[in-house]
Amino acid sequence: MSARTSPRTGADQLRERVVKGLRARGHRGEAGVLEPMPGGHSGLTYRIALGDEEFVVKAVPAGQRPIGRHDMLRQARIMAALGGTGVPVPGIRATDDEVPAWFAMELVRGESVEPVLDDPPVEPATAAARMLRAAEVLPRLHGVPLASLPVDGDPLSPAGELARWARTMGAVPPELVPRAAQLERRLAARVPEAVTPVLVHGDYRLGNIISVGSEPTALIDWEIWSPGDPRVELGWFLLFADGSNFPGVGRQVPGLPTADALVDAYTGGSPAPEALTWFDGLGRFKMAAIMGHNLRRHREGRHHDPDQEKLPSTIERLIATGLDRLT
Numbered sequence: 001m002s003a004r005t006s007p008r009t010g011a012d013q014l015r016e017r018v019v020k021g022l023r024a025r026g027h028r029g030e031a032g033v034l035e036p037m038p039g040g041h042s043g044l045t046y047r048i049a050l051g052d053e054e055f056v057v058k059a060v061p062a063g064q065r066p067i068g069r070h071d072m073l074r075q076a077r078i079m080a081a082l083g084g085t086g087v088p089v090p091g092i093r094a095t096d097d098e099v100p101a102w103f104a105m106e107l108v109r110g111e112s113v114e115p116v117l118d119d120p121p122v123e124p125a126t127a128a129a130r131m132l133r134a135a136e137v138l139p140r141l142h143g144v145p146l147a148s149l150p151v152d153g154d155p156l157s158p159a160g161e162l163a164r165w166a167r168t169m170g171a172v173p174p175e176l177v178p179r180a181a182q183l184e185r186r187l188a189a190r191v192p193e194a195v196t197p198v199l200v201h202g203d204y205r206l207g208n209i210i211s212v213g214s215e216p217t218a219l220i221d222w223e224i225w226s227p228g229d230p231r232v233e234l235g236w237f238l239l240f241a242d243g244s245n246f247p248g249v250g251r252q253v254p255g256l257p258t259a260d261a262l263v264d265a266y267t268g269g270s271p272a273p274e275a276l277t278w279f280d281g282l283g284r285f286k287m288a289a290i291m292g293h294n295l296r297r298h299r300e301g302r303h304h305d306p307d308q309e310k311l312p313s314t315i316e317r318l319i320a321t322g323l324d325r326l327t
Helices: 010-024 072-082 124-143 158-170 180-189 230-239 259-267 276-299 306-310 312-325
Strands: 044-050 053-059 092-096 102-106 198-200 209-212 215-219 226-228
Touching: 010 044, 010 053, 010 092, 010 102, 053 072, 072 092, 072 102, 124 198, 124 209, 124 215, 124 230, 124 259, 158 180, 158 230, 158 276, 180 276, 180 312, 198 230, 226 230, 230 259, 230 276, 276 306, 276 312, 306 312
Parallel strands: none
Antiparallel strands: 044 053, 053 102, 092 102, 198 226, 209 215
């Protein structure tokens, strides 16, 4: 190999495949660079332009098995299936199941910012309007018939959801999640009956919704979609409407809708779903388990991130408020 020649990288090879795949689907124009994008919690995410069009590409990392969060094509399948349903999703433009698999979707412009957690801060009136619109859009997602979707798993019941997050919590040293065992016992003592399962996104919140002004234009990050209980999703969404749930890591945003107002927007004025207080408590237990897990990984040196040291007060707050709700 000459001094002027360098081996092609995996990114070079991926770019060639992406450009070829997009052109096979009728997209034309000069191809730009494959530019890594920040954010995301699974796979590799890039931006690329072909002529006047721009696309987001998600790919399985080389050597990574395409399962769970790394199953890129599973994400593409659900977004493609939701096209035309009224659920705002990016349009899928190309897919490729050759290893490593990837898909390309349209680049949807706008902001996806969690008002109580993310920077830059969102103007309070805009944050409030976005949260109400998100609550109004959520029933569209839950109303899509499961028979029309590429469902590939069984729904979890409320008891199954609790068991799932209890396993995560059980792997966290008790001193990092004080009183978590007490909250788990209260949840276990009053598990609600299951309802007819619906499509759930799994992490429905403003941080995963691209908005222009107050209008949601794309629900993104479909790594953990599944059939499930709609109240699990609603309880999780409500957690992010109150910055006081996140002392030390979040902010309080004046004027955000109350939980009652968001539930009213979700139901269209009908009565709140049964046992919603239990799902509120489950959401707090779940978030405390996730944060406890992350703090444990940091302290064990498996993923060094000094920001994790800000989590203890939030973990304690989540558990305490969960206990209060289930008194």
